[in-house]
Amino acid sequence: xxxxxxxxxxxxxxxxxxxxxxxxxxxxxxxxxxxxxxxxxxxxxxxxxxxxxxxxxxxxxxxxxxxxxxxxxxxxxxxxxxxxxxxxxxxxxxxxxxxxxxxxxxxxxxxxxxxxxxxxxxxxxxxxxxxxxxxxxxxxxxxxxxxxxxxxxxxxxxxxxxxxxxxxxxxxxxxxxxxxxxxxxxxxxxxxxxxxxxxxxxxxx
Numbered sequence: 228x229x230x231x232x233x234x235x236x237x238x239x240x241x242x243x244x245x246x247x248x249x250x251x252x253x254x255x256x257x258x259x260x261x262x263x264x265x266x267x268x269x270x271x272x273x274x275x276x277x278x279x280x281x282x283x284x285x286x287x288x289x290x291x292x293x294x295x296x297x298x299x300x301x302x303x304x305x306x307x308x309x310x311x312x313x314x315x316x317x318x319x320x321x322x323x324x325x326x327x328x329x330x331x332x333x334x335x336x337x338x339x340x341x342x343x344x345x346x347x348x349x350x351x352x353x354x355x356x357x358x359x360x361x362x363x364x365x366x367x368x369x370x371x372x373x374x375x376x377x378x379x380x381x382x383x384x385x386x387x388x389x390x391x392x393x394x395x396x397x398x399x400x401x402x403x404x405x406x407x408x409x410x411x412x413x414x415x416x417x418x419x420x421x422x423x424x425x426x427x428x429x430x431x432x
Contacts, residue, residue, distance in 0.1 A: 236345060238344065239344045239345060241274065242288045242289050243292075246270045246292050247267065249266045250267035253266045260303055261300070264296055265300060267296045268293065271289065271293040271297075274292070275290060275292075287340060288341075288344065291323070295323075298315075298319065299315045302314075302315050303315075309386050310382060310386060313386065313389060314378055314381050316377070316394075317373075317374040317397075320373065321370070321371055321374030321375065321378070323370050324366070324367045324370030324371030324372075325367070327366050327367030328363075328364065328371065329367075330367075331363050331364050331367065336359045336360045337363045337367070338362045338363045339363070358411075358415055361411070362411060365407065369400055369401075369403075369404045370400075373400040377389075
């Protein structure tokens with residue numbers, strides 16, 4: 228793997244995993260939820276400041292991490308209601324889903340943005356952009372739907388039931404959509420190979 232691609236993958240991994248690692252690390256160490264969220268939010272803020280200083284522009288993923296942990300921290304500070312506290316996770320999933328859906332209307336759908344972060348380029352032909360919008364829409368719709376279901380569960384079912392079932396629903400939906408995404412991308416590669424072969428045959432004729 229070339230060095231530039233490796234550095235892009237590492238950068239995305241840091242953006243996605245650093246704040247959660249700090250949150251869960253502080254939680255395992257025995258700190259309270261509020262303290263863990265303060266640490267995660269501060270970490271996300273420092274990461275955002277670093278990316279701004281380095282690249283001279285705001286990074287969407289880093290901004291999202293700051294907003295997500297800042298929102299969860301605000302909820303912990305403002306309420307001690309168990310149901311509202313349980314709503315933190317589906318709320319952030321819903322916001323992510325809506326952000327994905329909204330990005331479908333832009334020139335850079337969310338999956339294209341992630342692809343740019345990983346590969347250093349954005350799809351520049353209409354077909355690739357359409358495929359990126361399809362993937363972005365499916366992820367956005369799935370995240371929004373599962374967040375809605377889990378949010379409804381919080382206010383309908385007993386807290387103990389919701390606390391156990393909600394993470395299972397989230398992980399199951401993510402696993403299903405990730406599996407679909409792998410299948411879809413595999414089909415795209417097959418289509419691309421078939422199209423290239425047809426073009427080569429036509430050129431020979």
